[in-house]
Amino acid sequence: MNNPMYTKKISEDDKFATVAQAMDYFKISRNSLLKIAEENHCVIRIGRCVRINISKLTDTVEKLC
Structure with missing residues (x-):
């Protein structure tokens, strides 16, 4: 199974949300x-808890459109 790289740097301006x-x-x-978020290193995993970096993912999605 592929182990995607996850983000390690978190700034104070980042906003996080649950997957839902x-x-x-x-x-x-x-x-x-999750596919888009993992490809762009926007996933934070703490134990079983998954958070998506909304700030970074929004910028990525805007570039795609």
């Missing part, structure tokens, strides 16, 4: 969201 909150924010499915 991010799904609602971006209006995309869970698998698509």
Whole structure:
């Protein structure tokens, strides 16, 4: 299984959301969201808890559109 690299740097301006909150924010499915987030190093995992860096992912999605 591929082990994606996760972000290690967190700034004070970053905003984080749960996967469910991010799904609602971006209006995309869970698998698509996690795929895009992991490819762009926007995932934070603490134990079983997963958080998405909304600030960084929003910039990435805007570049794609």
